[in-house]
Amino acid sequence: MTIWQQETLARQLWTTGKSPIPIYDMHGHMGDSQAIYHKRCQAEEMVKHLKRIGVTRLVFSHMDALAGIMRNAEVLEICKRYPDILRMYIAINPHHPEYIKEDLAAFKKFQPYAVGLKFLPAYHKVAVTAPAYEYALKFADEHALPVLFHTWGNIPENNGKVMLETVQKYSRLKFFIAHCIYGEWDYAERCVKESNGNVWLELTAIPGVRGLVEKLVGQVGSERLLFGTDMPWFDEYQAVGGILAARISEEDRHNILYRNVENILGRNF
Numbered sequence: 001m002t003i004w005q006q007e008t009l010a011r012q013l014w015t016t017g018k019s020p021i022p023i024y025d026m027h028g029h030m031g032d033s034q035a036i037y038h039k040r041c042q043a044e045e046m047v048k049h050l051k052r053i054g055v056t057r058l059v060f061s062h063m064d065a066l067a068g069i070m071r072n073a074e075v076l077e078i079c080k081r082y083p084d085i086l087r088m089y090i091a092i093n094p095h096h097p098e099y100i101k102e103d104l105a106a107f108k109k110f111q112p113y114a115v116g117l118k119f120l121p122a123y124h125k126v127a128v129t130a131p132a133y134e135y136a137l138k139f140a141d142e143h144a145l146p147v148l149f150h151t152w153g154n155i156p157e158n159n160g161k162v163m164l165e166t167v168q169k170y171s172r173l174k175f176f177i178a179h180c181i182y183g184e185w186d187y188a189e190r191c192v193k194e195s196n197g198n199v200w201l202e203l204t205a206i207p208g209v210r211g212l213v214e215k216l217v218g219q220v221g222s223e224r225l226l227f228g229t230d231m232p233w234f235d236e237y238q239a240v241g242g243i244l245a246a247r248i249s250e251e252d253r254h255n256i257l258y259r260n261v262e263n264i265l266g267r268n269f
């Protein structure tokens with residue numbers, strides 16, 4: 001029997017255009033970029049697109065908040081306009097220690113919209129092990145919060161062994177390792193397996209390459225993988241399609257698209 005003849009999740013998406021199961025996209029952004037044209041990068045059109053495929057929640061960090069030209073409090077107001085779908089990471093810019101202290105002191109005010117923090121070490125040119133991140137790391141560890149770390153292979157600010165050192169230092173913080181330290185798959189596997197059980201790999205950019213989803217499921221198990229797209233940089237349909245078409249089990253797809261996140265943050269957080 002081919003995929004077309006079975007009542008698979010893939011077939012249901014292909015025929016209805018809508019995901020038959022919940023999708024939590026754990027890695028989004030918002031705002032335009034000087035480097036690329038985004039067709040949909042503001043809240044209204046993004047939400048419309050997310051609803052079209054059936055995304056349950058998008059957790060995002062605003063590009064301008066990461067750049068330090070917009071405050072997280074302004075992003076909170078955007079989330080409040082779309083309470084049934086948008087959640088945020090508090091953007092952490094290590095070059096603005098005063099913003100970090102102020103925003104984390106008011107973290108309760110951001111809940112339930114803020115679910116954690118977002119670090120962008122390579123873009124800010126500050127290693128995650130540098131003192132500038134310590135305050136936010138300690139705060140996240142104390143409150144057992146998720147932190148989404150941008151990573152990529154061969155970038156000294158977030159690999160070069162600093163991620164492993166960091167995951168071993170904080171046992172309560174929930175490490176969401178964006179892009180799975182792209183290209184350094186064995187090192188990413190070590191970060192999961194040599195941690196205190198508090199590390200998940202996030203799949204942005206992975207489904208676009210044939211065989212990579214299968215490889216990562218084989219290395220760390222689908223229970224350690226989270227779905228994400230970098231929307232608006234990548235499209236929901238391409239990424240969800242990549243997960244549904246990968247040669248993994250239907251159980252794996254359930255784990256990746258929503259089950260793991262529900263285990264961490266609860267249903268419909």
Ligand SMILES: [Zn+2]
Nearest residue numbers: 027029150230
């Ligand atoms: Zn990103």
